Amino acid sequence: MDINQLRCFIAVGQDLHFGRAAQRMEMMPASLSRFIRLLEEDLGVRLLNRSTRNVALTQEGVEFFDEAVKLVTQFDELALRFRAANKRGRKILRIGAIDSAAQGLIPHLLNHFMQIYPDTDIHLSEDKTVNLIPRLKSGWLDMIFIRPPESLDARLDMRLITRETCVLAVPVNHTLANRDVVSVMDFKEESMIVPERRTRPHSHDLTMNIFKSAGLTPHIAQFAEEKQTILSFVSAGLGLAIVPTSFRNINSEGVTYISLSIDEKVKKLPLSVAWLKGNDEPNVMALLQILSENKAMLVQPL
16 A cells, blocks of 8 residues: 555545546546556555445445555655755744634734735635644644643643624525524524534534523534534525624625524633643744734634
8 A cells, every 4th residue: 555546545535436537536437447456456445435326435445545545645745845845944833723713713813924024925724622732732733723622632722812703604595695684582482403512512512501501402403513514404405504694705605694592691602722841833833923923803803
C-alpha cells in the first residue's frame, strides 16, 4: 500500500465513477482500476462493489475511506509544512477553527493580522473541537479556536473570547419564516435537528437547555454532526435547528434564520482560543495580542 493508491481510492470513493475519478487524477481509467485492485489485494478486502453501471463502497470501503482521507491529509500537511518553511523571509501560522469561528471571527481577525504582518503564510484548518485539540498537542497546529473542553490538558493554555448568540434555522416556507424574533414557546411542538453530544457537546446542550428552561423536552427528529448536513435537513423540512448566529454567513438554499430570544440563565456558546504552553512564537503572540486589543470589534459579527 502506498500513498498513490490511497489517492486513487479516495478519488473513486468521492466520485463513485472511474471515468470522472481518472480524469481528475489525470490517468487512464484502466490504470486507476489497477491501482485499486492492487490495494484491495494488499489489504485482503474488497473496498468497492463494481457493476457495469454503478460503483459503490463496501462496508469495509466506507471505514477505510475515512481513515485514508485522514492519512493523506496528514501526509500533505507534512509536505506543505516543510516546503513552506523553506520560503525565504516568510513565517507560517497554522490555525485550526471550528465552523462557527471560521465563518465569523477568523476572517475579521486575519484581516487585521495580515495588514500588520503581510509576510506570514496562514494555513487554516476547519474541524470539530474533538479533532483540533489532538492536532494542537501533536504540533500540527499552532493555535485553535474551539469550544472549551470539559477538562483542559495541562499542556495547553486557553482564553475565553466570547459567548456566541444563536438563531433558529427554519425552512423558507415554514410558518415562522417571516418572524423577526421567536422564543422556544413558538416552536415547542416542532421536530428538532440536534448535534450529537459526543462530538458537539456545547451545541447539543444549548438546544436541550433552551427547552429545559421553559420546562419542555425537544422532539428530536434527527441527530447530525456537520453544519451543512444540519442545514440540509432543515431545508428538506425534516425539522428546525438552533445554530450559532455565524451560520447566517453560510449560503444555504431553502433555510431562513430567525433571531432567538432565550432565558438569560441559559449559557450561550463559548468560543475560546488555545495554544501550547511555552509556545512563544512571534506570530502566535502577535495574533493573541491583536485579538486582545480588538476584541470588542472582532467579536461583533458573532
